[in-house]
Every structure is written in C-alpha cells, then in structure tokens.
Amino acid sequence: MARFVGRDRELRILRDELARVRQADDDRPGRCLLIRGRRRVGKSRLVETFADRAGAPFLFFTATGEATEMELARFSQDALESTLPAKDLLAAGNPANWGDALRLLAAVLPDNAPSIVVIDELPYLMDDSQAFEGVLQRSWDRYLARKPTLLILIGSDLSMMAALDSYERPFHQRGREMVIGPLNPLDLAGMLEMDPPEAFDAALVTGGLPLICADWAAGQDLWGFLDDALANPTSPLLVSAERSLAAEFPEHAQARTVLGAIGSGERTFTNIAKAAGGIGATPLQRSLSTLIDKRVVAGDLPLSTRPSKDRRYRVTDPYLRFWLRFLAPAMDEIERGRSDLTLNRIRRSWTTWRGRAVEPLVREALGRLLPDDHIPAAPAIGGYWTRTNDIEIDIVGADRAPVARQLLFAGSIKWLENSAFDDHDLADLQRHAAALTDQPLPLVAVSRSGTSCEGAHATYEPADLLGAWDPR
Structure with a gap:
C-alpha cells in the first residue's frame, strides 16, 4: 500500500472528535462529522487510517448506488467484517429497510466505550424525496446520538453533501462539516523529494490526488513521470478523470461536452458555445449551472469596484484541467502506443498552459x-x-x-x-x-x-x- 503522507491536521480533527465522544458526560454523547471532497482526494483512506489507529471498534460501510435490498445486504456484510463487539447480531438482523438497519446498529453499539461508524459515498443513498435523510435524522435523534459513537458520513458529490446540512433538510445542524482537499504543494514537495518550483508543477499535473501521486517516484522529474505514466494505458493519470466523470455525470452528456470545451481553454460563454458544437444559450446555461453546482467549474467575475458581467469559466481541479487539455484528446494515440506524440505536444504547450493554470x-x-x-x-x-x-x-x-x-x-x-x-x-x-x-x-x-x-x-x-x- 502507498505510504500515507500529510493529513496531519485532518487526523488531529478526527482524533479530537473521538476524544469529545469519549469525554462526554451527558445523555447524548454521540457526534457526527460530515466529510466531503472531490473523488480520489483520499477521504476514505484518511478515515480508514484514522479508524485503524484509533483503537475503538468501528464499522465502515460503503454505499454503491444499488437497489435498497442490495445496499442492506452489503451493510450486513460490512458489519461482519467490522470490529464491533456484537457484529454477528448486527449482520444476522436482516433489516428490511434503513430505519430498521440503523435502529439495529444503535442497539449493538457499545454503551460504555466509544465506537466509530462510517457511511461512505452517502449521496448514493440520497434522493430528491429526502427519504433516507429523514430516516437518518430520526435514527440519529432517537438512537445513535444516545450512544458514545462517532458517526462519519462521507461523500464525493460536493453539492449533495453541502445540501445535507442546509436549513431546509432533515439532518440540518446535526453534524460538523469537514472538507478534504487534495494533497497540497508542500505535501508533494516532501513526498516526492522536490524543490518548490517542481512541487507546483506536480500539483498542476496530479491535482494532489494521492492515487496519482503514488505513481510518481521520489526524485523523479516531471517529464520522467509523464513519460512513464503515458506509456501505461492503465496509469491513474490517464484513467482517474474518466472514471470520476462517469460517476459524477452519468446522465449529463451535454455537461460533459461543455466541460470539454472549457478544459480545452475556452473561457467565455460565447466561445464555449462555439467549441461545444454551437449549443444554444439556454442549454449551455443549464449545463454550466450543473457544472458549477457540482463545483467542477467556477465562473469568475473581474474583481474591482465596478460591476461587470464579463464572466470567465475555468475547471477548478488542476488535474482535471490538465487531463482535459492534454490527455483526453490524445487517448487514441496513447492506446496505439504513440504516447511520445502526446508528450511532445505537452512539452510545446507546457509553459503557456502552466502560466495560466498556476494562477x-x-x-x-x-x-x-x-x-x-x-x-x-x-x-x-x-x-x-x-x-x-x-x-x-x-x-x-x-x-x-x-x-x-x-x-x-x-x-x-x-x-x-x-x-x-x-x-x-x-x-x-x-x-x-x-x-x-x-x-x-x-x-x-x-x-x-x-x-x-x-x-x-x-x-x-x-x-x-x-x-x-x-x-x-
């Protein structure tokens, strides 16, 4: 397994939350943490590392977006693999719905010692009806919060995780929010044994995503890393973006087209429309709203004392910006073994592209x-x-x-x-x-x-x- 680096601040926050559970002296010792961050920034790995080191029994369940009965079966399987002392009773409960599952979970959690319960990819359980959120709220208020447990809810859909704690939603103000970002340039400088300028280059190419950074050998320069990664069609640098986009925009083909136009370097509404195949103003605005709501794209306005409508759009994630600009258009030639052509193209455009990307x-x-x-x-x-x-x-x-x-x-x-x-x-x-x-x-x-x-x-x-x- 790749070496776990950085995240000292985040681990400290998690330890402090568990300590508050342990030290609570009222009838509601439970605490809830809402963790959000883009896909592949290492949220799950962070929480797993924390739970492994915490010394408290824990259950780690990951939702997958399948039908409810399949999710509940997976929940029971994850219960069997947990370190909860009554895991056999939890796994054998065979709950018919999430209300029963969470009530059973609360019944088997320790009464006199802290425990950790993690629900990963929570947005897969959420929908427009807010039904699961209502079940979660009732279960938390009536049962889970009365146990000395740290409930950690993790999600990669930033807008849905932010909405979970919004005023009009059932779970409002029941959890503390925590945002996990990518590894920062200082982390990369230490992890990859780089000088400061090269650490910024690495941040622009990898976005600080741990899975991609793990493929970058310590002491290796940018061009050596790219040469190796592009020659391997299964490298995380090549495949991570497509997998993330497929998961985040399964039904938004037009938004994907608009994102590609922005990633190619177009920044204005008019030029994005042209690059996206002459898309109309209304569907373009709808796609941009989707991308901005999901925090994949930002629409910036000039900062001054005078109002302006001259909005410029950009891809927020550095890695995705690099992938859209250089790698997505070159997948065919990479797959036929001509990554050298891709690498030469990156070399020719690197200085100009980097100058704006670093801003x-x-x-x-x-x-x-x-x-x-x-x-x-x-x-x-x-x-x-x-x-x-x-x-x-x-x-x-x-x-x-x-x-x-x-x-x-x-x-x-x-x-x-x-x-x-x-x-x-x-x-x-x-x-x-x-x-x-x-x-x-x-x-x-x-x-x-x-x-x-x-x-x-x-x-x-x-x-x-x-x-x-x-x-x-």
Missing part, C-alpha cells in the same frame, strides 16, 4: 500567507480583466468580491523557467493597476525565477508560496 494556486497561497510586512490580508483575492483583454491583472486583493468597496493590492505572476520578473513586467503591472483605479495600490510580484527589478512592495517565489501550507 488560482498562487492566489490561494497568498490568501493563506497574508498579511505580511508590506501587504495586508484580503478577504477576497481574484483577478481583473476587460472584455477586450487590453487590461489584465493576475492578482487583485479586495475587501469583498466581486464588487469591492476597497481594493487592497494588485499583482502580476511571471511563471517562467529562466526569466525573472523584470522592470518591463513591473511597468506593465503599474500601467494596468492605474487603469483599475486612480488610487495608489501596493504592488505584488510573483515569479518562478526570482525578481530583477525594484519597486514592487512585495515579491514571492515558489519557496515563499510553499510556506502557505505550513501549519506552524
């Missing part, structure tokens, strides 16, 4: 790092552009988004191998910032290869940005 990661890093000695913290960090793109600013910090009351700083990103942020880049930033506002703003220079100019209020290189994910 959200840089903004996230700054949001974690600031304030510093020269730049204030900003509740909102985005970018600014005009419809004609004659003015583009990579980084804009403000008090709120998308229409700010106050702009706090502006910045530019230059992410090239051997070219420092120079006087020309600074002059461009000054000119564009002046078009954004007539008020003086602190200026930020972000560069992969250092800075050779003076005049920026703050400069950041990959090593500085990597510190954004340091918990100390």
